[in-house]
Amino acid sequence: MSSRWFLGTILVLICLALSGCPSEQLGQESSKEWIAQTDSDTELTTDAAQEFPETEEHTPENTPEPQPEPIRERPPSLPFPSAYAKLTGGHVLKDENPDPNIVEVTIEAKSLTHQLTPKHTFEIYAFNGMLPGPIIETKVGDELVVHFTNQLKEPTTIHWHGQRVPEDMDGVSLVRRPVQPGKTFTYRFKVSDAGTYWYHPHVHSHEQVEKGLYGMLVVREKQPLAFTRERALLVDDILLTETGLAPFHPASEQEKVKGRIGSHFLLNGKPAPATYQAKTGERERWRIVNTANASVFRLEIKGGAQVRVIGVDSGLLAKPFSIQYELLLSPGQRYDLEVMYEKPGTVELNTLVAEGPKYVAKNLLRVQVSGTSVPSPMAYPTYPEIATLPTRKVTREETLAFELLPSPDPGGNHWKINGQVHPVKPLFTFKTGDVVLFTLQNMNNPNHPFHLHGQFFEIISRNGLPVTDEPGLRDTVLVSIQERVVIKAYLDNPGRWMFHCHNLEHAHYGMMAHIKIE
Ligand SMILES: [Cu+2]
Numbered sequence: 001m002s003s004r005w006f007l008g009t010i011l012v013l014i015c016l017a018l019s020g021c022p023s024e025q026l027g028q029e030s031s032k033e034w035i036a037q038t039d040s041d042t043e044l045t046t047d048a049a050q051e052f053p054e055t056e057e058h059t060p061e062n063t064p065e066p067q068p069e070p071i072r073e074r075p076p077s078l079p080f081p082s083a084y085a086k087l088t089g090g091h092v093l094k095d096e097n098p099d100p101n102i103v104e105v106t107i108e109a110k111s112l113t114h115q116l117t118p119k120h121t122f123e124i125y126a127f128n129g130m131l132p133g134p135i136i137e138t139k140v141g142d143e144l145v146v147h148f149t150n151q152l153k154e155p156t157t158i159h160w161h162g163q164r165v166p167e168d169m170d171g172v173s174l175v176r177r178p179v180q181p182g183k184t185f186t187y188r189f190k191v192s193d194a195g196t197y198w199y200h201p202h203v204h205s206h207e208q209v210e211k212g213l214y215g216m217l218v219v220r221e222k223q224p225l226a227f228t229r230e231r232a233l234l235v236d237d238i239l240l241t242e243t244g245l246a247p248f249h250p251a252s253e254q255e256k257v258k259g260r261i262g263s264h265f266l267l268n269g270k271p272a273p274a275t276y277q278a279k280t281g282e283r284e285r286w287r288i289v290n291t292a293n294a295s296v297f298r299l300e301i302k303g304g305a306q307v308r309v310i311g312v313d314s315g316l317l318a319k320p321f322s323i324q325y326e327l328l329l330s331p332g333q334r335y336d337l338e339v340m341y342e343k344p345g346t347v348e349l350n351t352l353v354a355e356g357p358k359y360v361a362k363n364l365l366r367v368q369v370s371g372t373s374v375p376s377p378m379a380y381p382t383y384p385e386i387a388t389l390p391t392r393k394v395t396r397e398e399t400l401a402f403e404l405l406p407s408p409d410p411g412g413n414h415w416k417i418n419g420q421v422h423p424v425k426p427l428f429t430f431k432t433g434d435v436v437l438f439t440l441q442n443m444n445n446p447n448h449p450f451h452l453h454g455q456f457f458e459i460i461s462r463n464g465l466p467v468t469d470e471p472g473l474r475d476t477v478l479v480s481i482q483e484r485v486v487i488k489a490y491l492d493n494p495g496r497w498m499f500h501c502h503n504l505e506h507a508h509y510g511m512m513a514h515i516k517i518e
Contacts, residue, residue, distance in 0.1 A: 103138045199216075452475055
């Protein structure tokens, strides 16, 4: 006999002993609920059923079956609108070129004094004096021209994270000398893939990105989508002391091993949480990038909104999916979400942080939603057809092993890829069009967000089990502690291409190499 049934029976017997139970005490709603639960209890025996007191109020036969909520059909998807939704969350850089298919902008990197909080004022590096840098807005197929001036006292570059640019536009010193202090360089390339991308230096990245050199590159689809607005959301953390930025030198051994884990969360360059406004019935596209040096964000969304993941590193997915529990976002990775507000209230974007044995939600963003509830479910925007990848034969299989090199010498801990710290020669040479299964083997801990420049890959398996919940083409994948991840890389962009851990301390302390695609 179930304890629930037993307690229920005792309650009814007590009521009978007291000559009837006033309906206020065992209200119609709660008794129905109780009967419904008991009725469905599979442990209810025949004997027990006979003991069930036969009263008008409690007879199961007299109680209507609880009716499930009718499933309302989703209204037809919204048609493509005539204009792109407004991009919010940062300053969108002015396009200086009247040609609708060329986006031409001017960017400079310089240092400045910045007050981040009432207690923290320190020197940052900034693109165009802003933290984060301005949003560069393009559409797929555009030519992007960026006139870049380095006003820092050290060399720097701009790397267009995720875009399949020509190798000499990739912002890596392997191919082209970095832009020296006071010098100018013009980046010029065709934006080949629609989606959410970002830009940052590839010289001393662990310092220059942490100091503030990062921004979003938005590549619109050819067809505008029916969103009320789009939100650029750069999630980050920063390591502060009591009054300013924590020093980079000397890096502690813990920082070399774990990476520079921040003390404060930032949302679009400001201390989190940010507060934004929206109305019920509005549909938003959230473009989320993790720009942190080392922290993996475990994102959750709470509140009265319908949420789906519609895009990954390479752009929109053929099939959007819902978030189960949380969305892991490693440094360098992007996710695009469709967020539709059904009810007034607050919608929160949180990251779950391990504190002792449990995870605690830290609020990054809250959207205050006004208005009255709208009929649910809301109609989705229509998305362009995403062609599924033609099956291509694997032409090579290679392994990349990531290992900590504990060192007793003053240099301390370093990271190795296939036994080498910052190898100078290409680790492998491939042919353009090769389809390569890379086995990424993490020999130690912590985790490694592996990033490959200039190409996309699919995530095939984790520890031998097929991956079904990380769809789409990626340029960054998290390889967890002692995990073995197999990716299928489509090496279609010739050149010399860096691959490295996007934990920027791991990259700086050895975990960076390159391949050659002939
Ligand atoms: Cu790493």
